[in-house]
Amino acid sequence: MTFGYGTRLRRRGYLLRCGRQVEMGLISKKKWTGFFRKSPQQLRLPLSSCPSLKPFRASSPTLLYNCTVSLDFSQLSAQISMAPVAPRSGDAIFANVERVNAELFTLTYGAIVRQLLTDLEEVEEVNKQLDQMGYNIGIRLIDEFLAKSNVSRCVDFKETAEVIAKVGFKMFLGVTASVTNWDADGTCCIIVLEDNPLVDFVELPDTCQGLYYCNVLSGVIRGALEMVSMKTEVTWLRDMLRGDDAFELQVKLLKQVAEEYPYKDDE
Amino acid sequence: MIGVGKIKQYSNVLDKPLSKGKQEVSLSAFAFLFSELVQYNQTQVDNIAELERRLEDAGYAVGARVLELLCHRDKGNRRETRLLGILSFVHSTVWKVLFGKVADSLEKGTEHEDEYMISEKELLVNRFISIPKDMGTFNCGAFVAGIVRGVLDSAGFPAVVTAHFVPVEGQQRPRTTILIKFAEESLEDVFYTTAKALFSKCDELSLVQGTKKRSKVGLMSGSASLSNVVVFIAPQNNQG
Known part of the structure; x- marks a missing residue:
């Protein structure tokens, strides 16, 4: 596996289960400590027995640990525990991450949609492609989301939806959303966006009336939730670009996929 | 509580007041989106030049709109009509709005009269990009080159704009230089x-x-x- 998967493993809390092999690329001490929450020394990893973990100086002054060869953590599982950390609010995270001007984001997204419309011609195809792009983003975005937000496992789907609306939207797009209209089982709800940076300067021409301009967002949610083992269906109920009076996303939980052991994602 | 949001509905996009441009989104949101743009375009082409051209086209569309937006909002519906004026507008105003900082340098080419260069140590769009070896000289800065071309072209200064990596001594990452070669008519008064x-x-x-x-x-x-x-x-x- 590669470095980026560290967060995903840690989230599942099985990073260092007995017999797990973890392989990483070249990482700095800071990053190492960041996701193991202990320095290599604290891990009491026998450096000599693990030749691949010898610290060495690369051209940069940072101390790097080369762990390209897989490490067997079977001896170490007992020594490591994840320090519990308080979840952070969306505002707090957004205030601390690097940000860019929303107009650059909006116009770039506009350029993408326009390119898709020229290439694919059919509005339906564009909707599909936007959703696919969102899905691709979602499956990678969840790692960053979990790493930065410190949220722990949600107890139910209701909490999940709240977290998406209050933390997820805020931390990436700087906007808040609210969750309403729960059905009786608590598996279907509506997320109402209070602001939507994607649609600044946008008006749909008559030829594109069937276009779900913000379809990328639904894809993101679907992709991200799939990575935390929830199969969902996300659809736009109301879209201001199509003449409605709000942006409303319906999120419907289809099924919860149980995690299978042995985990396959770090082959 | 359905439909109770902060956004007001306007029948026409032009009725909507222009935002002040202070709103921000997280850098990662942009990076994710940009990476999708690149990945999608990769599926549509079969060579690097074509990919760069497509990214440039996407950027062009952004540039043309940025010029319109900034001229309207910041400059009271006036735009630069002189070559150096528009160049410094790109280098400072446009860069500042889009990337949060003024570009590192703006130079005139030494060999050709009609060439100008904007250099950036770490271009925002290249921040999270590493180019595989088999893609040679491909530079995602083509998108930014497109933005620059869009601004210049819409302001009446047609130019050919390209992005290049220039290795810097003592530094791992090369810097990106946006090379602007003006068309003949741009240089005329x-x-x-x-x-x-x-x-x-x-x-x-x-x-x-x-x-x-x-x-x-x-x-x-x-x-x-x-x-x-x-x-x-x-x-x-x-x-x-």
């Missing part, structure tokens, strides 16, 4: 061009460009009887 168009019908008169002040035009009679009478006209407002 706007006032001179206008005057030329105005007087093009008069066969008797020919235009000479003022030598000292570029925005001064001489009107010279072609016939011998009016021996070399040169009338100079200068625009009243030399700024515009």
